[in-house]
Amino acid sequence: MIPARPDDFARAWLGVLGLPAAQAARALLGASLVSRDGIVVTLVEVEAYGGIGEDPASHAYRGRTARNAPMFGPPGHLYVYLSYGIHRCVNVVAHEPGTASAVLLRAARVDDGEPLVRSRRNAPAAPHRTLASGPGRLGQALGLTLGDSGAGMRASDAPLRFATPPAPLAAAAIATGPRIGISQGRELPWRLWIRGHPAVSRTPTPVTAAPTVP
């Protein structure tokens, strides 16, 4: 049997990434990605951001600009932006034709390349689960920069590409809730994470859970 090449994985993902971002986000949970320099991670937490006039928390909400242009381009490309002046936040463009949206990668488990990640993150002794737990940490762990925004995920030298074909998790393994750090659009349960996974960036209250009594 001939082993699949990276490009085969990318092709297999194209169909999924042509779905609305909220659906693509669901499929991305549990996906394995590999960076240009061989770091392999498994996604455990993502957020969907919608298109023009649809999702006020989305960078695409007010239309196309130089920064968010990748969101308006074809699915399966990266959108990287700087947050809080410090963090490189990594998104995978995912939308149906004629729209503009993306999935923010918020947290992952590091499966390979740990020494390089520890050196980049300047975290020689941090618990393993924290190495890429949070969007800024994940961007730094993968070594992505603003220059990678707009890059494709298909070439063998892509900054980030898929290491496995789509294999959606069982619905019961996925928890959902409001997205983190936004002021508008809180009513949408577009943050998705793997229930109980230690690398999730914070222990959240799922939408489905009973409210805690003060």
Place this chain on the structure above:
DNA sequence: CGAGTGATCAGCT
């Protein structure tokens, strides 16, 4: 808990 970091962009001139 508070400080910090810098690209971005709406609103102005």
Place this chain on the structure above:
DNA sequence: GCTGATCACTCGA
């Protein structure tokens, strides 16, 4: 062309 408010956060007390 300029500018000040904003921002999908992290780190070190």
